[in-house]
Amino acid sequence: MPAEIPGYYFDATSNRYFKIQPNHIAPVGANYSRQAVNAQKAIEETQRLEEASKLSEQAATVSRSRLLQNPLFSFDRRLGNVRARPSSIVSDYYAASLRGANALGEFPPWDVIPGSDLTGQVGYKFAIAPECGALLAPFAFTPSQRPHDTPGFMILALPRRGRPLRGHGSYLDSKYWPVCTREDSCGHLFDFDKSSVVYPARNVDCIVPAGPGFVLWTHRNPGSEQSYLTKAAFTANQDRYRTRPELPAVTYQIPRRILDLATSPSRTMAAIATSEGVSIIPDFCNGHDGDMFKTHIQGEQMVVGFKDERVIMSGTRSGKLMLCDTRSLDASSVTFRIQHSSAISGLAMLPDGNRVLVNGLSDMRIYDLRFAPSPSPLSRGAASTTTTTHPLSRKAKYRRHNYEHTKPTLTFNVPQLRRQNQYGLGFAYDPELNVVVRASTDFVSNHRVGVWSATSGQLLKGPLNEHKFAAPVTCAEIVRVRDGPKSILLATDGEIVEWCAQGRGFEHEQEVVSGCLGPDERSRSVGRPSIAPRAIAPQP
Known part of the structure; x- marks a missing residue:
């Protein structure tokens, strides 16, 4: 085992020590920056713990004797061989049989503007229209002959590869599609040749489908905190022969950055999360341009979602999960329901409507709203001992984790390298x-x-x-x-x-x-x- 020298990292492959460089001095991709060294140490420690856990489990596991010819259910359960649920078998088989491939294939030169040969890349976010399976995503286009020029940005609708849906020229429920032959089930998923331009937009932060034939997204100008919420119509390939009046795009100007965007299950209501709270647009359905209302959820909200048609849920950096009933205008319509153990970055409701899946930056848990009590505040001494913050942020010591963590019904096994x-x-x-x-x-x-x-x-x-x-x-x-x-x-x-x-x-x-x-x-x-x-x- 090589000796640990402060400020130096021992590389076993080259059998020598290297000086650790600060992150702001080390070049991009340096193997011996402080960040790269810490990541490598975390990988080695995780590998060591996994190997030790595997050996310990093999040594402690009791195997069934071959002399037992008849199944002993009670003894079988004591050995840990619990009968698996059918849903668990499906999940295991699905994860084990996954195979990956490019969904877009080679990006062909696309003559969007006459006389210009453009190539492009997809943005950070995308959405899938549930009615027709079309891809809705922002793209950045650059001239092939001048790759260093400022790219152009626009949102495209790429149709799903294969035959159109049943009832050509009309939208149907998603349970009736896709209808495709065996030839349609292989090959690239989306076609660029049949794509259509939805709207020019850059720096798209969020994008979601907003009803049949409509898409909703947020974008902003570079270096500006002012955001724009836009709803526009799109046409997939199978709907090009459908007679539909061209509807103008509707844009809302927000004086702050939109952090998250969600629509209700029926997609008739939209909710946005900003640094000042949550706002909703109640009648954001086909043919209506509703007004925006601010809810009683105050403060910075990083994530927003819908529990059902009328109840909104949002999450904060401090792990607070808030619920708001949009049918009431009183401040009592907002309740602090769950205190998660880390910053919330994702929310999802389970099918029963009672359990909520909370995704944090470092962990994942499922809470049952029927049995989870409202979070109770900690004493000042307990809050200070259970919180680890920067020494300069004294106020954050009592602001972040000053509530007891809600007891979950299920905690996911998230290793350190999976955070x-x-x-x-x-x-x-x-x-x-x-x-x-x-x-x-x-x-x-x-x-x-x-x-x-x-x-x-x-x-x-x-x-x-x-x-x-x-x-x-x-x-x-x-x-x-x-x-x-x-x-x-x-x-x-x-x-x-x-x-x-x-x-x-x-x-x-x-x-x-x-x-x-x-x-x-x-x-x-x-x-x-x-x-x-x-x-x-x-x-x-």
């Missing part, structure tokens, strides 16, 4: 599969996406959990866009990657995972259909 550590990373929950998809990063090179079971709270084994991406995953969606199991769509490094069960039928043509490619390798791999994670050895 999000920052806002703006992908998070999605699917009630049908009962799985949670959550992105994480260590700010250096360990950018991953994990799939958890919402039944057991355990990290499911599968190729997606072992895969490393070249950049943080900023958006995640679990949607049914093919005639089969649901797909996991991820936005990372200017691309959208699709992970679906059992692949897409052309894995023999795939060689490497797009997220693992470097810039030079990626330029040489243009034209490849997509990726196959099975060719990549699992990495720690």
Whole structure:
């Protein structure tokens, strides 16, 4: 074991010491900056603990004797061999059979403006229209001959590859689609050739579908805290022959930055979270341009969502979960319901309507609103001993964790290397599969996406959990866009990657995972259909 020298890091591969550099001095990608060294130490410590835990579990596990011919249910339960639920079996099989591929394929030169040859990259966020499966995402376009010019920004609607929906020219419920042949179930998911321009916008922070044929997003100008909330109509490929009057876009000007955006289950109401609270637009449905109202939820709200049609929930940096009934105008309509153990970065309601999934920057938990009591305040001494803050922020010591943490019904197993550590990373929950998809990063090179079971709270084994991406995953969606199991769509490094069960039928043509490619390798791999994670050895 090499000696620990303060200020130096021992690299076992080169068998020498290197001086640790401060983060603000070390160049980009330096292996011996303070941040890179701390990340590497965390990886080594996690590997050591996992190996020790595995050996300890193998030594302590009691195996059944071969002499037992008849099943002994009570003894079998004492050994820990509890009968698995059907939902758990489905989740395990789904996570183990995931395969990844590029959803967009090669970006072709697109003559958006006559006489200009443009290429582009997808933005940080995207949305899927549930009625037709179209991709709604911001793109940055740059002239191919002048790659250093200022790019142009616009939101595109890319139709789903395959045949149109039933009842050509009309929107139907999502349970009736997709209707596709076997040829449609393989290949790239979205086509650029049949895309349409929705609206020019840059710096898109949030984007969600807002009813059949409409999309809602927030954007802002560079260097400005003023945001714009815009609703516009879009036309997917299968609706181009549909006669529909062109509706003008509706834009709301907000004097502060919008941190999150959500719509109600029926998509007739919109809610935005800002640094000053939560505001709603009650009649934001097709053909109506409702007024914006401010709720009684005050202070900075990082996340907003809907518990049901009329009840809003929001989360803060200090871990507070607030509920607000929009049918009442009194201050009593707002209640402080849950105190989470870390900053809240995602919210999702479970199908029963009583349990809420809270995603924090360092952990995930499920709370049952029927049995969880209202958080009680801690004493000043207890609050100061349970809070770790910067020495200069004395006020934050009593402001952040001065309430007792609410007791959860389920705590997810989130290792140290799976923590999000920052806002703006992908998070999605699917009630049908009962799985949670959550992105994480260590700010250096360990950018991953994990799939958890919402039944057991355990990290499911599968190729997606072992895969490393070249950049943080900023958006995640679990949607049914093919005639089969649901797909996991991820936005990372200017691309959208699709992970679906059992692949897409052309894995023999795939060689490497797009997220693992470097810039030079990626330029040489243009034209490849997509990726196959099975060719990549699992990495720690």
